[in-house]
Amino acid sequence: MKKLIFCCLVVLMGACKDDKKDPEPEVDYAKDLVGVYETTTVEAGVSSNHKWEVTTEVKNQLNIKYTKNSKVSVPGSTFDVTQEFPLVAVKATAQDTFEINEKVDVTQNVGGALNVRLSGIGSRVVNGSGVPQINITLKFSESSAGAANVEQYLEFKKK
Template structure:
């Protein structure tokens, strides 16, 4: 009888055991992207300098102050345009990846209003020189002008 009661207690204790483990907290990948990244492109007399100043304020969310300085040389004159794109909801999707998908009110040196949708998937890698960089194909569209969407591939090096 004692053995039967003991066996029942063992079975009862096993049934009452909490099988739920504490859920693992979600990893925050955002801090590893923080820094300043830059790149320059030259195409057909147009030089564009791109800068991303990446910060974070929330878990797995990046804020990017994206600046594009464009210079066009025409007939011995240089025309400059500076555009600032404040990206406030860039989401990290994995340790080395993030997604851009938001509408942005662009501040321009011409003081003209511009509202664009930016989208793309970025990847962080370490290049052959051992420098961290972000590679992204960035798509922009602005419906009100009727201009075609623009798509540019950029390789930002960390400074």
């Protein structure tokens, strides 16, 4: 009889056990990266202001409106070039990192249509002055204009 009661208790305890474990919700890393970031570069007679307006609408996915305003100096004249790169599928892969890998139709104020693949892995850090910034080596490739592939290291500071 004791064995029967013990068996019933074991079966009853097993039946009452809560097998439903709620899965932990996926963390949204994208929201920590939202904001406006800017940087300036000077290379071979070209001064460029880079601006990223980072937003998010979907968990762990960023939208980046990347605007690059450049002043190109050649002997006797200076040209202003504005390019906009709409990045719509940037993946936030961890708390302070994200990955860009998409083909973009670039809007620009000079020349014809331009189609570029942008890729790179960015990381958000806090610099020595206490200002959040994004560091990334951005690769520009597969240009529809036939230009050479370019890599550029950028440090965007949050505004």
